[in-house]
Amino acid sequence: MKLKARYVLTLNENFDIIENGEIIFEDKILKIGKNLPECENTIDLGDHSVLMPALINTHTHLEFSSNKTSLEYGDFIVWLNSVIENREELFVSCKGECFKKAIEEMKKSGVCAFGEISSTGDDLRYLKYSPLKVVYFNEIIGTNPGAVDMLYQDFLARLEESKKYQNEKFKIGISIHSPYSVHPILMDKVINIAKTHDYPIQAHFMESKAERRWLDEGEGEFKLFFEKHFKNAKPLIKPIEFIEKFKNTNTTFIHCVYAKDEELEKISEIDGKIAHCPVSNRLLNVGLLDLEKVKNNKIKYSVATDGLSSNYSLNLFKEIRAALLMHTTLHPKYLAKDLLKSVTINAAKALDLNNGSLEKGKDADIIAFKLPSEVKNLDNLPLQIILHTNEVDKMYINGEEII
Amino acid sequence: MKLKARYVLTLNENFDIIENGEIIFEDKILKIGKNLPECENTIDLGDHSVLMPALINTHTHLEFSSNKTSLEYGDFIVWLNSVIENREELFVSCKGECFKKAIEEMKKSGVCAFGEISSTGDDLRYLKYSPLKVVYFNEIIGTNPGAVDMLYQDFLARLEESKKYQNEKFKIGISIHSPYSVHPILMDKVINIAKTHDYPIQAHFMESKAERRWLDEGEGEFKLFFEKHFKNAKPLIKPIEFIEKFKNTNTTFIHCVYAKDEELEKISEIDGKIAHCPVSNRLLNVGLLDLEKVKNNKIKYSVATDGLSSNYSLNLFKEIRAALLMHTTLHPKYLAKDLLKSVTINAAKALDLNNGSLEKGKDADIIAFKLPSEVKNLDNLPLQIILHTNEVDKMYINGEEII
Numbered sequence: 001m002k003l004k005a006r007y008v009l010t011l012n013e014n015f016d017i018i019e020n021g022e023i024i025f026e027d028k029i030l031k032i033g034k035n036l037p038e039c040e041n042t043i044d045l046g047d048h049s050v051l052m053p054a055l056i057n058t059h060t061h062l063e064f065s066s067n068k069t070s071l072e073y074g075d076f077i078v079w080l081n082s083v084i085e086n087r088e089e090l091f092v093s094c095k096g097e098c099f100k101k102a103i104e105e106m107k108k109s110g111v112c113a114f115g116e117i118s119s120t121g122d123d124l125r126y127l128k129y130s131p132l133k134v135v136y137f138n139e140i141i142g143t144n145p146g147a148v149d150m151l152y153q154d155f156l157a158r159l160e161e162s163k164k165y166q167n168e169k170f171k172i173g174i175s176i177h178s179p180y181s182v183h184p185i186l187m188d189k190v191i192n193i194a195k196t197h198d199y200p201i202q203a204h205f206m207e208s209k210a211e212r213r214w215l216d217e218g219e220g221e222f223k224l225f226f227e228k229h230f231k232n233a234k235p236l237i238k239p240i241e242f243i244e245k246f247k248n249t250n251t252t253f254i255h256c257v258y259a260k261d262e263e264l265e266k267i268s269e270i271d272g273k274i275a276h277c278p279v280s281n282r283l284l285n286v287g288l289l290d291l292e293k294v295k296n297n298k299i300k301y302s303v304a305t306d307g308l309s310s311n312y313s314l315n316l317f318k319e320i321r322a323a324l325l326m327h328t329t330l331h332p333k334y335l336a337k338d339l340l341k342s343v344t345i346n347a348a349k350a351l352d353l354n355n356g357s358l359e360k361g362k363d364a365d366i367i368a369f370k371l372p373s374e375v376k377n378l379d380n381l382p383l384q385i386i387l388h389t390n391e392v393d394k395m396y397i398n399g400e401e402i403i
Numbered sequence: 404m405k406l407k408a409r410y411v412l413t414l415n416e417n418f419d420i421i422e423n424g425e426i427i428f429e430d431k432i433l434k435i436g437k438n439l440p441e442c443e444n445t446i447d448l449g450d451h452s453v454l455m456p457a458l459i460n461t462h463t464h465l466e467f468s469s470n471k472t473s474l475e476y477g478d479f480i481v482w483l484n485s486v487i488e489n490r491e492e493l494f495v496s497c498k499g500e501c502f503k504k505a506i507e508e509m510k511k512s513g514v515c516a517f518g519e520i521s522s523t524g525d526d527l528r529y530l531k532y533s534p535l536k537v538v539y540f541n542e543i544i545g546t547n548p549g550a551v552d553m554l555y556q557d558f559l560a561r562l563e564e565s566k567k568y569q570n571e572k573f574k575i576g577i578s579i580h581s582p583y584s585v586h587p588i589l590m591d592k593v594i595n596i597a598k599t600h601d602y603p604i605q606a607h608f609m610e611s612k613a614e615r616r617w618l619d620e621g622e623g624e625f626k627l628f629f630e631k632h633f634k635n636a637k638p639l640i641k642p643i644e645f646i647e648k649f650k651n652t653n654t655t656f657i658h659c660v661y662a663k664d665e666e667l668e669k670i671s672e673i674d675g676k677i678a679h680c681p682v683s684n685r686l687l688n689v690g691l692l693d694l695e696k697v698k699n700n701k702i703k704y705s706v707a708t709d710g711l712s713s714n715y716s717l718n719l720f721k722e723i724r725a726a727l728l729m730h731t732t733l734h735p736k737y738l739a740k741d742l743l744k745s746v747t748i749n750a751a752k753a754l755d756l757n758n759g760s761l762e763k764g765k766d767a768d769i770i771a772f773k774l775p776s777e778v779k780n781l782d783n784l785p786l787q788i789i790l791h792t793n794e795v796d797k798m799y800i801n802g803e804e805i806i
Contacts, residue, residue, distance in 0.1 A: 068775035069787045074736040279728065283790075288731045312790040325682065325725050328691045333477040372471035384472045387686075387715040 001025065001399075002039035005368060007381060008032070009052040011344045011357040015337060017378050023051060025364035027399040032358050045368050045393075048375075050385060052340070053356050054112030054365040054395055055316045056347035059202060059254050059275045061117050061307025062127070065102040066094040071309055073283040076208035077221045083309060084229065090309070091122065099126035102314055106305075107132055107403065109315040110367040110392035115202060115252075115304070115351050117175050121158035128165040131402055133365075135351045136162050137175035137202050140190050143183050143236060152189055159193070168398060171352070172197070178204040179242040180211055180222060180235060187237075187245055200250045200352045202275070206239065206263070207255035208286045215239050239263055246270055252302070252350045257281055257289050268297040273350045276342070278323045279313075280306035291327055295338075302347040303339060316343055317389045324386050336382035364399035367392040404428065404802075405442035408771060410784060411435070412455035414747045414760040418740060420781050426454060428767035430802040435761050448771050448796075451778075453788060455743070456759050457515030457768040457798055458719045459750035462605060462657055462678045464520050464710025465530070468505040469497040474712055476686040479611035480624045486712060487632065493712070494525065502529035505717055509708075510535055510806065512718040513770040513795035518605060518655075518707070518754050520578050524561035531568040534805055536768075538754045539565050540605050542578035543593050546586050546639060555592055562596070571801060574755070575600070581607040582645040583614055583625060583638060590640075590648055603653045603755045605678070609642065609666070610658035611689045618642050642666055649673055655705070655753045660684055660692050671700040676753045679745070681726045682716075683709035694730055698741070705750040706742060719746055720792045727789050739785035767802035770795040 001024070008021030010032065024031040024039055031037075045051065064083075067090050072082040106114060113133035116123065119141065127134050138159045142151040162172055174194045176182050194201050206212060213220035215235045226233050243253070243266045252273040256264070267274065276289050294301050303323050305314045313319070320339040327335055348356025355365040369392045375381050395403040404427070411424030413435065427434040427442055434440075448454065467486075470493050475485040509517060516536035519526065522544065530537050541562045545554040565575055577597045579585050597604050609615060616623035618638045630636050646656070646669045655676040659667070670677065679692050697704050706726050708717045716722070723742040730738055751759025758768040772795045778784050798806040 068791065069778045069783070070776065072780070072783060073786060074734060074783075282728050282731060283735060285735055322725075322728050325685050326728050326731060328685060328729060331477055332686060332688055373473065375472045377475070380472070380475060380477075383476060388471065 001041040001043070002036065003043050003045060003051055003366070003368065005045040005049040005051040006047060007050045007375070008358065009050065009340065009381070010359065011053050011341060012359050017381060019378070021051065023358060023366065025366070025396070025399050027364055029358060029360055029362050029364050031360065046370070048371040048373060049368060050371060051358070051366060051368050053344040053358055054367045054397065055110045055343045056302070056351060056353065056356060057106055057111050057114040057304050057314070057316050057343070058252060058302040058347045058350050059117065059277060059304035059306060060114050060314065061309055062099055062102050063094060063119060063123050064090055064307040064309035065098050066090050067308050073310070074285050076284045076286050077210055077225060079284050079310070080225065091120070096126055099123065102308065103130055103132060105314045106316065107395070108391045109317045110369070110395055111316050112355065112365040112367075112395060112397045112402075113351060113353055115173065117202065118158070118162070121161060124162055124165070128170060130169070131397075133169045133171070133353065133397065135171045135173045135200060135353070137173040138162055139175035139177055140186050141177040141181050142186065143181060143230065145183060145185075148183055148185050152186060155190065173200045173202065173351070176201065176203040178207075178211070179237050179239060180214055184237050191245055191249060194249050198352070200252070200350065201246060202252045202254055203246070205242070205253040205256055206258040207281070208284070209258055212258040240266055243267055243270065243272065246272060250350070250352060255281065255286075255289070256294070257286050261293070264293055264297045264299065268299050272299065273346070274299050274301040275304045275350065276301050276323070277304050277306040277310075278326050279319060280310035282326065283310050288326060291330060300346045300349060301342055302350050303342040315390065317386070317391075321386050324383075333379060333383050336386050339386060340382050364396055366396045368394040404444040405439065405446070406454055406769070406771065407445065407447040408452040408454040409448070409450060410453045410778070411761065412453065412743065412784070413762065414456050414744060415762050418744075420784060422781070424454065426761060426769065428769070428799070428802050430767055432761060432763055432765050432767050434763065449773070451774040451776060452771060453774060454761070454769060454771050456747040456761055457770045457800065458513045458746045459705070459754060459756065459759060460509055460514050460517040460707050460717070460719050460746070461655060461705040461750045461753050462520065462680060462707035462709060463517050463717065464712055465502055465505050466497060466522060466526050467493055467710040467712035468501050469493050470711050476713070477688050479687045479689050480613055480628060482687050482713070483628065494523070499529055502526065505711065506533055506535060508717045509719065510798070511794045512720045513772070513798055514719050515758065515768040515770075515798060515800045515805075516754060516756055518576065520605065521561070521565075524564060527565055527568070531573060533572070534800070536572045536574070536756065536800065538574045538576045538603060538756070540576040540578035541565055542580055543589050544580040544584050545589065546584060546633065548586060551586055551588050555589060558593065576603040576605065576754070579604065579606040581610075581614070582640050582642060583617055587640050594648055594652060597652050601755070603655070603753065604649060605655045605657055606649070608645070608656040608659055609661040610684070611687070612661055615661040643669055646670055646673065646675065649675060653753070653755060658684065658689075658692070659697070660689050664696070667696055667700045667702065671702050675702065676749070677702050677704040678707045678753065679704050679726070680707050680709040680713075681729050682722060683713035685729065686713050691729060694733060703749045703752060704745055705753050706745040718793065720789070720794075724789050727786070736782060736786050739789050742789060743785050767799055769799045771797040
């Protein structure tokens, strides 16, 4: 079929914007440009309409979607304790409807695919037939050397179970919770699996000052935390060694707010990615990722919502609008352009998906919506899109109309 | 009548929150507390319900409400030029429906009163019967000494016209556009009128680096701007003298992003207020007001949306949520409390209104809405309110049900 729109954002390497552009697609994109051949099934989206690649939310924890006002915000460790305290209750109260609602919110905001961190595997039943594409990151967590085997067996069982559902819209990934919460033996084992099967990896990294202090000095709030919960009071790996373990994989490091320059350099060196969750970081009061440093290190970043455990919304347009407002030292016009990339082409690369830009051969994952009025100078288009868009009018996934 | 709610935020001096609280009111608040006398007309707002003073948006420019994507964001002077270029067109295209829609958006977000800057007086016809309370700031602007008399006469005519509509819901104020755009002779004249009639005053102050440089050195982007538009290339007043002129008035200084320490001290000394418009400041890329300094100087600040000339929304709950996210160095829990004050009691004081808190004798300007779930620790209530509230379920103005 063919779609025509006033503004077509390709998100290709040149960030080409085609005015009065057209796109022809089946399950893949066949042609994109102006004045394309006629097509029986053509929709002209009309005045002020925008076509662009559907969005991708690289990092979520849908298991926590039942949280509204239960968890304590304002401090990372206070929040973490409240997560541990409320975890079972939140998990139990998030069943079918709760997952459905979470996915629905993403869908309305134009999200065609998301990266889901699964800590238990219990979410598999709700996600295996998701209308959106899922990259299902089986997560490993645990530092107790005596439990390593058991944890690994549990992980393998979850991984095998999830592999049964692999298809065009359901892919497998691996998550290593963080450098402070996973035993290095486990890290190596699961990273090897990822290498063997080319699974993308995600790992939380340097989310809080407490993590920084713990890994650098074995001191601070995390010391008390570990003594209280796990009787384990020694950091098991240096941050830079942690990053090095992911060489020759496709790994996204989540947060990185407290990453040092040499760590960002190392992430860049191994071609690692970063996922930036600005609202989550703000609610846990850990500060703001230095995006300028990330860019200067030529690291591709995605913006993601994180879970409803540390956000009030999974709407990805609202998340990038928040990012636009929060990074007050960056020029809004140019940041807007980067933010659109962060939730499309960059995110696709992080999740190993064949979408994120409107180019021939890519999956036909496309959204359409309208701006309230004309944008004369195309330079302003990304910013105006981010300011005015909350939900999309249409979404196609693999060429199929989903909205 | 009587309202009962799970959480009643009084916004009184102690920031008292009454659990399972009640309020009895006619046009004024009669009683507030727990287990009040029975009342024939009683509504129990139910689980997770919140009662609090209706919000007040101290600073808007509704004349510009037709702007969606016309004005250029990202740079103050570029924006100002685009305002000058598009001003007539925007004014002409904002008539009855446009004002109505703007007011409707504020109303839905629980705004009972707003401060409107009127540059032409043409908006009077649309605002004189507003369902919300209006403080109508007749604005003076102009630096050309030859035009001072004419401008003053025009101002007086607008002022007299607006005075005809004064009533319980329509009050008069005076606006001096800014230290760089008004001749000191005009400043003195209109400030005297404000003193005589006890009108509140608003003045833009130190919104941009360009303004800072112009007033300090007579140089920079504003020099080019003045030479281009007004052939007037000398700043006419020092910032500190400007502030001093407002001694013994109730003046709110809008923006103050580039105010120096001694200027904030001076504002504090004359008991001046500040209106903070974070989204507007961000879109014009002028940076972020240092709220910590404002607080350290004991200056009461309100948060306001500014006009749709530099915002995508007039929803005041969304504006304070943006503020909460943007001030990444301030603790979200305590900032949330301040932000609720900023749009209620602080805003009421800035506009000389008898509302902004739920206390006996105050106007019965009240909003009600529901949180998605229980908040166990009342310390977290302000933050959770700001994260989860977009629109209100009920609003009373002078005791009359408006929503």
